Amino acid sequence: MHAPIQNSEVAALHESPVLPQIEFSSVTKTYGKVTAVRDLSMTVSRGEFLTILGPSGSGKTTTLMLLAGFEAPTAGDILIAGRSVAAVPSYRRDQGIVFQSYALFPHLTVTRNLEFPLEMRGINTAERTTRVRRMLERVHLSDLGGRMPSQLSGGQQQRVALARALIADPPFLLLDEPLGALDRNLREQMQIEMKSLHKEFGITTVCVTHDQEEALTLSDRIVVMRAGRIEQTDSPEALYDRPATRFVAKFLGEANIFENHNFKIESEAEQPSGTVAMIRPERICIVATDAGKRGDGDLRQFVTGIVDDMIYAGPLRKYHVRVGSSVFIVREHVAARQPIFRPGDGVCLNWLRSDIRFVAT
Numbered sequence: 001m002h003a004p005i006q007n008s009e010v011a012a013l014h015e016s017p018v019l020p021q022i023e024f025s026s027v028t029k030t031y032g033k034v035t036a037v038r039d040l041s042m043t044v045s046r047g048e049f050l051t052i053l054g055p056s057g058s059g060k061t062t063t064l065m066l067l068a069g070f071e072a073p074t075a076g077d078i079l080i081a082g083r084s085v086a087a088v089p090s091y092r093r094d095q096g097i098v099f100q101s102y103a104l105f106p107h108l109t110v111t112r113n114l115e116f117p118l119e120m121r122g123i124n125t126a127e128r129t130t131r132v133r134r135m136l137e138r139v140h141l142s143d144l145g146g147r148m149p150s151q152l153s154g155g156q157q158q159r160v161a162l163a164r165a166l167i168a169d170p171p172f173l174l175l176d177e178p179l180g181a182l183d184r185n186l187r188e189q190m191q192i193e194m195k196s197l198h199k200e201f202g203i204t205t206v207c208v209t210h211d212q213e214e215a216l217t218l219s220d221r222i223v224v225m226r227a228g229r230i231e232q233t234d235s236p237e238a239l240y241d242r243p244a245t246r247f248v249a250k251f252l253g254e255a256n257i258f259e260n261h262n263f264k265i266e267s268e269a270e271q272p273s274g275t276v277a278m279i280r281p282e283r284i285c286i287v288a289t290d291a292g293k294r295g296d297g298d299l300r301q302f303v304t305g306i307v308d309d310m311i312y313a314g315p316l317r318k319y320h321v322r323v324g325s326s327v328f329i330v331r332e333h334v335a336a337r338q339p340i341f342r343p344g345d346g347v348c349l350n351w352l353r354s355d356i357r358f359v360a361t
């Protein structure tokens with residue numbers, strides 16, 4: 001066990017260029033017979049935006065609660081800037097928190113909500129006033145300082161919550177489903193704002209969500225959890241393009257898994273044992289059966305099938321195509337002069353052999 005962290009040491013350690021800012025070392029958390037987090041090890045670098053993504057019950061919130069100090073590990077250790085925080089209670093940890101359960105104080109104005117963390121740190125009135133004014137400007141809420149939370153829209157409340165988490169300049173920020181309560185349009189707008197705030201403040205951030213799009217948009221790296229364990233950690237692009245397992249392939253976006261098909265998969269790479277072939281729906285081209293081969297035909301594999309279903313979804317058209325006993329999902333962007341196929345039409349599906357991926361079963 002490492003020595004517990006001392007407050008006076010925190011600032012210097014956080015400045016260290018070599019240590020990961022946050023490290024989980026073989027952390028397990030059990031509740032009675034349930035193991036919520038199992039032997040989890042991971043690091044978060046300074047300035048990184050790391051998202052923990054996974055289905056319900058996979059241990060995401062427990063991991064964040066452990067990091068926040070609201071729960072203690074059953075085994076293993078959590079290090080912040082290289083030192084164990086096992087013995088440091090949550091209120092003595094220097095961290096910004098935006099949790100759904102950590103709502104704005106309803107009886108305090110926006111300004112007083114923002115002042116609160118500064119007051120807790122003993123910062124004098126004059127400095128508090130300056131910092132609150134500056135922060136309200138940064139999050140474009142200067143006109144709303146006198147309002148009560150109930151007089152704000154959902155998006156504005158969320159912005160105040162972020163501002164409150166950031167105002168005391170914590171070394172890292174913890175977000176739990178930060179945009180979960182917002183409708184789709186507002187969520188997209190807030191994603192862009194959060195991304196630019198993260199860039200501006202450069203603050204190390206750990207975020208929990210089950211919204212894939214949010215994870216893909218905001219994160220430098222994503223940790224995919226399954227049943228208390230880490231299934232894969234990677235950049236959003238790498239996770240989507242090169243999922244390691246069938247679970248990740250299917251959890252993050254749609255995937256065609258080649259199973260029970262009656263043709264041989266042609267790929268550039270050799271298929272490792274214990275894997276299945278996979279291709280993303282947008283990597284498959286759909287053409288009429290008599291359309292002939294494209295210029296890059298010898299790099300492609302061609303199969304024929306029958307359209308089962310066509311779904312029009314705004315900018316996208318999605319087909320279900322039966323090839324032997326398998327059904328393939330094909331997704332294409334709607335474009336001018338593109339042929340539209342109907343259920344019952346015979347079609348040719350083709351894909352680049354280099355777009356085939358092999359994922360562990």
Ligand SMILES: Nc1ncnc2c1ncn2[C@@H]1O[C@H](COP(=O)(O)OP(=O)(O)OP(=O)(O)O)[C@@H](O)[C@H]1O
Pocket residue numbers: 031034035036054055056057058059060061062063210
């Ligand atoms: N306080 C608790 N007491 C008992 N079991 C718990 C407790 N907290 C979590 N668990 C269990 O631990 C497992 C992981 O829960 P956790 O809340 O971390 O999952 P999650 O991935 O955040 O899920 P969700 O997306 O639904 O919030 C679940 O099986 C859950 O029932």
